[in-house]
Amino acid sequence: MIQVLSPEKVVKTTCPYCGVGCQMNIHIKDNAIYRVEAPFDSAPNYGNLCVKGRFGLDFATHPRRLQHPLIKENGEFREATWDEALNFIADKLATIVQESGGDSVATYACAKATNEDNYIFQKFVRAVLKTNNVDHCARLCHAGSVTGLQLAIGSSAMSNSIAEMENLDTFIVTGSNTTETHPVISLFLKKAVRQNGAKLIVIDPRQIELTDFATLWLRQKPGTDVVVFQAIAYVIVKEELYDEAFIEARTEDFEEYVRSLEGCTPEWAEEISGVPADDIRKAARMYAEADRAAFYWGMGISQSVHGTDNALSLANLALMTGNLGKAGTGLNPLRGQNNVQGCSDSGGLPNVFTAYQRVDDPETKLKFEQAWKTTLNPEPGLTVTEMVDGALNGNIRAMLVMGENPMMSEPNLSHAQHAIEELDLLVCIDIFMNETGEMADVILPSASFAEKDGTFTNSDRRIQRVRQALPAVGQSRPDWELLCDLAKRIESRLGVSESAGFDYADAEAIWEEMREVTPPFYGITYERIDREGGVHWPCPALDHPGTPYLFEDTFPRGRGKFWALEYTSDSEHPDDDYPYHLTTGRVLFHWHGGTMTRRTKLEEAFPEPIVEMHPEDAQKLEIISGDWVEVTSRRGTVVCRVMVTGRSPVGTIFLPFHFVEAAANLLTLDKIDPRAKIPDFKMAAVNLKKVAAPEREGADEALEERGAIKDPTKYVH
Amino acid sequence: MPNKNSITLTIDGQEVTVPEGATILEAAKQAGIDIPVICYHEATTANGLCRICVTDVNGGRLLQPACVAQCQADSSVETRNERVERSRKTILEMLNASVDLSEAPEIQEMMSNYQADSERFPDAKSRDHAIIDDNPFYIRDYSQCVLCWRCVQVCAEDAQYTFALTLGERGHDTEVATSFDISMTESPCVFCGQCVGVCPTGALKSKVEFGMQQGLSADEIRQSTRKSRKRKSLNDK
Numbered sequence: 001m002i003q004v005l006s007p008e009k010v011v012k013t014t015c016p017y018c019g020v021g022c023q024m025n026i027h028i029k030d031n032a033i034y035r036v037e038a039p040f041d042s043a044p045n046y047g048n049l050c051v052k053g054r055f056g057l058d059f060a061t062h063p064r065r066l067q068h069p070l071i072k073e074n075g076e077f078r079e080a081t082w083d084e085a086l087n088f089i090a091d092k093l094a095t096i097v098q099e100s101g102g103d104s105v106a107t108y109a110c111a112k113a114t115n116e117d118n119y120i121f122q123k124f125v126r127a128v129l130k131t132n133n134v135d136h137c138a139r140l141c142h143a144g145s146v147t148g149l150q151l152a153i154g155s156s157a158m159s160n161s162i163a164e165m166e167n168l169d170t171f172i173v174t175g176s177n178t179t180e181t182h183p184v185i186s187l188f189l190k191k192a193v194r195q196n197g198a199k200l201i202v203i204d205p206r207q208i209e210l211t212d213f214a215t216l217w218l219r220q221k222p223g224t225d226v227v228v229f230q231a232i233a234y235v236i237v238k239e240e241l242y243d244e245a246f247i248e249a250r251t252e253d254f255e256e257y258v259r260s261l262e263g264c265t266p267e268w269a270e271e272i273s274g275v276p277a278d279d280i281r282k283a284a285r286m287y288a289e290a291d292r293a294a295f296y297w298g299m300g301i302s303q304s305v306h307g308t309d310n311a312l313s314l315a316n317l318a319l320m321t322g323n324l325g326k327a328g329t330g331l332n333p334l335r336g337q338n339n340v341q342g343c344s345d346s347g348g349l350p351n352v353f354t355a356y357q358r359v360d361d362p363e364t365k366l367k368f369e370q371a372w373k374t375t376l377n378p379e380p381g382l383t384v385t386e387m388v389d390g391a392l393n394g395n396i397r398a399m400l401v402m403g404e405n406p407m408m409s410e411p412n413l414s415h416a417q418h419a420i421e422e423l424d425l426l427v428c429i430d431i432f433m434n435e436t437g438e439m440a441d442v443i444l445p446s447a448s449f450a451e452k453d454g455t456f457t458n459s460d461r462r463i464q465r466v467r468q469a470l471p472a473v474g475q476s477r478p479d480w481e482l483l484c485d486l487a488k489r490i491e492s493r494l495g496v497s498e499s500a501g502f503d504y505a506d507a508e509a510i511w512e513e514m515r516e517v518t519p520p521f522y523g524i525t526y527e528r529i530d531r532e533g534g535v536h537w538p539c540p541a542l543d544h545p546g547t548p549y550l551f552e553d554t555f556p557r558g559r560g561k562f563w564a565l566e567y568t569s570d571s572e573h574p575d576d577d578y579p580y581h582l583t584t585g586r587v588l589f590h591w592h593g594g595t596m597t598r599r600t601k602l603e604e605a606f607p608e609p610i611v612e613m614h615p616e617d618a619q620k621l622e623i624i625s626g627d628w629v630e631v632t633s634r635r636g637t638v639v640c641r642v643m644v645t646g647r648s649p650v651g652t653i654f655l656p657f658h659f660v661e662a663a664a665n666l667l668t669l670d671k672i673d674p675r676a677k678i679p680d681f682k683m684a685a686v687n688l689k690k691v692a693a694p695e696r697e698g699a700d701e702a703l704e705e706r707g708a709i710k711d712p713t714k715y716v717h
Numbered sequence: 718m719p720n721k722n723s724i725t726l727t728i729d730g731q732e733v734t735v736p737e738g739a740t741i742l743e744a745a746k747q748a749g750i751d752i753p754v755i756c757y758h759e760a761t762t763a764n765g766l767c768r769i770c771v772t773d774v775n776g777g778r779l780l781q782p783a784c785v786a787q788c789q790a791d792s793s794v795e796t797r798n799e800r801v802e803r804s805r806k807t808i809l810e811m812l813n814a815s816v817d818l819s820e821a822p823e824i825q826e827m828m829s830n831y832q833a834d835s836e837r838f839p840d841a842k843s844r845d846h847a848i849i850d851d852n853p854f855y856i857r858d859y860s861q862c863v864l865c866w867r868c869v870q871v872c873a874e875d876a877q878y879t880f881a882l883t884l885g886e887r888g889h890d891t892e893v894a895t896s897f898d899i900s901m902t903e904s905p906c907v908f909c910g911q912c913v914g915v916c917p918t919g920a921l922k923s924k925v926e927f928g929m930q931q932g933l934s935a936d937e938i939r940q941s942t943r944k945s946r947k948r949k950s951l952n953d954k
Contacts, residue, residue, distance in 0.1 A: 003930055004820050004919070032935050034926040037914055040760050047760050047914065048876055054910035055854040055923060061935060183909065190878045213878075588907060601924070601939075604853035605908065708852065708902040715880075715905040 005029055011469035012039070014456045015053040016112065016449040017591055019335030020044060020162065020184045021458025022053050023533065026450070026469050033057050033450070033469070042533050044162040044462060050183035052591060052602060057450070059596040060470060065431055066445035067474025077443070082475065085442055086486050092425045092441075093129070094493035096398050102131035102377065106387035106396045109136040109348030110403035110429075110479070111340035113446075114454025114466055116510040117479035118339075118346035119354065120502070121402055124487040126347075127372045127500035132359050132381030133396075136348045137404055138340050139384045139677060140411075141299055144307020145333040146344075147676035151308070152315035153324070153331075154557025157341060160294060160330035161460040161536060161548035168192040168328050170290035172283075173210055174203035175225070175300020175310075180588040182298075182334050182459070186210065189296070199290070201283050203228060204300060205583070206654065207647045209712055216283055222581055222652055223683050224273035226306060227567050228280065229313035231269035234261045235284035236320060242288065246322030251560040257316065260564030272567070288321045292328035299585065302333065303681040305571055307673045312563045319560045325551040335459040337592070338449075342457030345537070346514070350381035354518040355537075371517050372500040383677045384410075385670070391419040398425035402479060403446065407435035408593035411679035412635050412670040413663060429479060434595045435660060445476035452478040453507040455529065457537070461547070463524055464534040480510060571683035572669055574651065578633060578685035580617070581652040582667055585682075589708075590658035597658070605707040607698060609640040609659035613688075617651065618644040621688060625711075626703040628693050631655065633686045636666030639694050641703055645711040653686065661696065724790040729797070733788075741772055741783035741794055752796050753805065753827050755812075756865035757784040758915050761875045766866060767812075769827070771804050772796050780804055802831060809833040814841035815889075817860045820919025824863075842889060851900040854908045856927050859892050861920040868893060868912035868921060881906035 007027040015022040022045035027035040036054045040047035069085030070077040080088075096104055107129075109121050125134045138146070146156035165171075165188035178186040186209075192198035193213045202214040203225070211217045220228050236242050237258050247254050266277030287293050295318060301310040315331060323329040335341050347353045357364040360378050369376050382390055388410060390396035399420070410416040420426060420439055428440040431448045451472045457463045472478075477485075484502035491499055504510050508526045515521040520538035528542070529535060536546040574581050589606035590597045597603065611631060613623070623629065625644045630637055631653070640655070640662040648654050657664035671680045693699045698706055722737045728748050735744045740763070745752050756767040765782035773795040774781045780801060788794075795801065809824070810833045818824050828835065846859035864884075872882040881904040885894030895904040913921045928938035 004822065005926060005929060029929065030935075032925065032929065034929050035923055036910075048911060049909060049914070051854065051908040051910065054913070055908065058925065058939065062939075063936065179907075183907070187876060187878070194874060194878065601853045605902075708906075708908070710903070712905075 005034060007035070009469070011467050012465075013449070013467045013469060014338070014458075014464045015049070016338050016596070017052045017056070018182050019337060019340060019459035020182050021338065021456060021462060021464055021534075022049055022184055023464065024049060024053060026057065028469055031470055032061055044458060044460065045184045048184045048187055051589060051605070052597065056597060056600045056602045058601060059432075059599045060448045060450040061473075062432075062599045064433070064599065065448070065473045066433060066443060066476065068445060069475070070443040072441050082482075082485070085444060086482075086489055089425075089427050089442055089486060090489035090493055093398060094490050096424065097129055097494065100397055102129040103133060103379075103381070104395065104397045105129050105131055105400065106133045106382060106390060106398070107400040108384065108402060108404045108406065109134055109343050111136050111138060111337040111343045112403050112449075113343070113479050114339065114452065114507065115342040115346045115457060115463070115514065116454040116507045117402070117483070118343045118348045119510055119514050120480040120483045122347040122353070123372065123500065124483050124502070126359075126368075126376055127374045128487050128490050128494070128496075130377050132350050132377055132379060133387065134348055134381060135350050135384045135387065136340075136343050137337070137384070137409055138344050138349075140303070140409055140679065140681070141336050141340065142302050142333050143676035143678035144302035144304060144673055145297070145311045147673075148308045148311025149315060149331060149333070151561065151563060152312055152319070153551065153555040153560050155550060155555070156333070157550070158330070158332040158335070158460045159324060159550045160327065160332055161462070162188060163548065164328045165189055166191055167196065168198045168292065168294055170199040170201070170286055170293040171296060172201045172203060172287060172293070173296045175302070176296055176298030176334055177204075177206065177208045177585060178296065178298070178334065179209040181336065181586050183588065185334065189213075199286055201286060203283075205649050205652060207713055216279060216286065218275045218279055218283060219649060220273040220275050221649075222583055223304065223569060223571050224567075225301060225304075225310050226313050226565055227269045227272045228275055229310075229317060230261065230264040230565060230567065231266045231280045232284040232287065233313070233316055233320065234264040235266060235281050236288045236317070237261060239285070241285065242320040243322030247320060250325075250555070251319050251562060253562045254320070257562035257564050287317065292326065293321065293323045294328060294330050294332060296332045296334055298334050299336070300682060303678060304683065305671055305673050305680045306568065307678050308675045309565050313565055315560070316562050316565075319562060324560070325549070325553070327549055330549065338458070339456040341459060341461060342455070342463070345457055350383055354514060355520045357518070368517065371513075373498050374496075374500050385672055385677045385679065388416050388419045391422050394422065397423065398427070399423050400427045400429075401436055402429045403431070405434045405436045405593040405595055407439065408657070408660065408663060408665065410670075411665055411668040411681060413665045414636055415670055429482065430595070431476070432595050432599065434593065444482055445474060446482065447472040447476045447478045451476070454480075455511065461536045462534040463529060463537060465526065465529050478507070480504070480507065571680055572671070572685045574685045578687045579651075580686050580688060582631070582633065582684040582686040583652055583654050583682045584657045584664040584668060585654060586658065587656045590656065592658065594658040594660070606709055607707050609638075609656060609662040610643045610703070610709060611640055612643050612645050612648045612654040614646060614648050614650045614652070615644050617653075618642065621690065623690055628691050629688045630691045631667060631686050631688055633667040633669070633684050635669060638662035638664070638666055639691060643703070643709070643711060646713050647711070653688070724788060726788050726790065726792045726794060728794045735788055739788050741774070741781065741786050741788055742770060744788050745783060745794075745796055750796055752783050754784060755824060755863060755917060756867065758867050761867050761870040761915065764866060767808065767863065769805055769808055771801060773798055773801055806831040806833045810835070810837040811841070812863060814838035815844050816863055816918075817843075818918065820861055821863075821917060823917065844889070846892065850924075852902050852906070852908065853924070855910060855913050855921055855923050858920050861918045862893060863918055864891060864893070865917055867915040867917070871911040871915050876911045877907070877909055879905050879907055879909070882912065
């Protein structure tokens with residue numbers, strides 16, 4: 001007779017992985033998570049989860065979780081008490097601030113921590129260190145989208161909600177491998193196609209799984225996105241498929257934009273992008289003639305030296321066809337991390353406080369000075385890409401990194417490593433030791449999502465609760481709590497007469513302060529989230545229902561602005577020495593730098609990096625699936641196995657960036673979009689050669705024997 | 718779109734008005750009347766497989782499965798009379814005779830509720846299967862499978878559109894399986910676990926839960942890897 005387990009408790013919380021924000025009930029017994037269920041009646045996931053959420057939470061109870069504060073002495077970490085570690089940091093930081101000013105400190109907020117953690121983080125940095133040098137990994141993912149959308153409409157969040165996806169009419173997915181990066185969102189997209197007859201246009205160089213569901217697939221050459229979208233706009237203008245009333249009422253600069261399209265014919269686009277001109281015409285008609293049409297995109301659009309232009313080209317199309325401000329339409333950048341939307345919303349950016357209130361706006365500054373009883377620095381701070389350069393040239397002396405791993409996520413890692421080595425002080429706050437932590441002077445152990453209360457804001461601006469399910473591991477503490485402790489110690493060293501306020505009873509008390517200083521959050525309380533499951537901000541009043549879709553009447557910048565674009569290509573292109581194009585991205589089973597997923601059962605399913613390569617290229621190099629190759633760019637070299645697959649176009653290889661043993665960012669370059677400062681992660685020139693298997697765990701096993709690494713193009717849906 | 722015309726019927730003597738096209742199960746729910754279900758799930762397409770939800774409509778010759786039968790205007794439905802009870806009791810007795818229901822407390826509760834005799838079919842052939850442990854995330858114990866199809870449905874058009882699961886064999890030997898009986902790691906499975914989420918018995922469960930049931934420690938579970946279960950593979954030409 002099998003013993004049926006009964007849970008000691010079942011806790012409803014929010015998934016800690018991607019930006020979908022799935023609600024889950026985690027079942028606990030003996031301090032272990034043994035079952036994860038999704039409530040079927042709850043947005044946004046309605047009973048669905050993906051492999052990471054359902055089976056990948058065991059990182060929380062992994063034996064290698066950081067248990068104690070660690071201080072590095074003579075190159076070795078030793079365990080320390082909280083008092084010791086915090087005093088050590090406070091002494092150093094206070095000295096650096098006094099000697100070189102707050103602007104010599106750079107900080108990484110955290111897209112995985114709660115809104116409350118991030119609010120306290122930026123409050124500490126701004127009110128105590130007196131600098132706006134706070135940024136986070138959103139810079140490395142959606143900065144292109146954010147900058148573009150700010151220019152076009154004045155708001156950068158996903159305009160429409162996940163719940164609207166089922167009822168789409170026509171939609172375009174571009175630069176997003178949705179089934180692997182936002183698996184649960186992809187279910188609603190597939191459902192729209194299969195059950196409601198929606199038309200899907202995929203615009204992507206890779207043969208992603210969604211191409212199986214697409215009415216039309218435009219396979220552009222990497223980096224030629226703007227060309228394709230400009231030609232679509234050209235067709236819409238030439239065939240007069242645009243929405244004249246919407247353009248008249250809601251936008252500006254249309255005529256100027258139309259003039260700039262001269263010459264952007266589908267034939268011109270075909271020559272540059274390789275997409276057949278007729279397919280461009282079909283896509284234009286399909287998008288423009290639909291009653292409701294939406295864009296969904298990911299890193300393929302944003303992570304580019306022309307990421308801002310890419311986003312603007314999508315905004316131009318939505319504005320000219322009136323596909324904004326109603327259900328089932330919109331401009332929807334899919335956010336990659338559980339709380340990347342929330343971290344930005346909570347002020348984890350160098351130029352804004354909560355909800356994008358500008359630090360250089362005198363009225364806003366005054367409001368926060370009064371709330372925090374201090375004076376603030378009106379100069380916008382550095383972005384993460386600029387912080388790394390600042391460390392190298394000596395302007396930045398100390399870095400405080402909360403839950404991020406720049407030594408995996410920055411482009412051109414060797415450059416980043418040299419920069420970080422120059423610092424006088426590196427402090428990391430994390431749940432595990434990682435590549436950045438190894439270089440730290442002090443590491444503070446924090447509580448994971450399962451061990452604290454707070455809120456996450458998902459990709460569609462829905463604020464949802466995170467609830468404590470397990471006791472904190474070892475001596476770890478919630479980030480907000482340890483930050484408050486540190487802030488008070490630094491305030492006393494700096495001789496501050498009146499504290500900015502770092503005494504909170506719990507996470508809810510922090511949220512209460514946040515909503516007081518943030519009008520668009522004012523109507524959202526913990527009690528209300530408990531009752532409704534989640535609330536979409538903006539929500540300015542307690543009786544306001546929240547806002548599933550934005551811009552019904554107006555845009556934050558008033559009128560939507562058309563931006564004339566020019567196709568340029570200053571990316572690194574393949575040449576004789578480096579003849580292949582490298583693009584990077586994620587796989588289903590892993591998440592970002594792998595700090596979490598590689599310490600779960602997910603690792604067993606996908607235990608090693610593989611590089612995807614087209615059969616024609618493989619034939620030329622006499623390579624078959626499972627062979628080991630060395631991939632070299634002008635910046636570095638990695639070694640891993642090959643999977644030969646038609647997913648990659650000829651001449652392009654794909655390498656996931658989760659794996660330290662073949663870190664894709666050793667190869668990428670730190671060239672950035674001039675406006676968004678986002679690196680060109682999807683464009684690097686590389687060379688490949690076959691090599692012998694390295695000394696590495698599992699190298700003696702056949703690739704197909706390892707986990708569940710398989711070529712998805714083999715399966716037909 | 719649901720038809721806006723509404724119809725009125727009687728369920729257990731209570732008058733109920735529902736939109737045309739509503740099932741008896743939906744109408745009963747609206748009236749606050751509980752009808753037992755096993756294969757039915759709110760998130761999957763109802764197929765009327767298990768017949769535990771049968772009801773008596775106008776005393777007709779055949780009992781109607783409430784999960785799929787649509788309400789008829791002016792009909793009279795009885796959700797629990799002698800015929801219905803006898804039918805449900807027999808269904809439970811047959812299910813119990815061939816399937817291990819030890820991890821299906823809801824079905825066990827129905828058994829006692831309908832006074833089902835667990836010894837009624839002592840010579841029945843039970844559906845014995847070895848536990849399948851072929852992936853890092855969940856095990857499959859088809860001795861406990863009641864063939865409700867929910868897992869097959871969520872793997873297909875009801876949620877995931879992955880189509881890794883199907884039905885294999887025939888008659889008494891029918892079982893949920895992968896195409897060509899390949900292992901899960903070789904199948905299109907993406908390990909979302911929607912199947913585990915809708916399984917009404919212990920046939921599908923996470924390996925952590927399975928390990929804890931076996932009395933393994935957290936470390937032992939973490940270090941355990943899948944047992945290789947070499948089966949015919951698509952790659953073996």
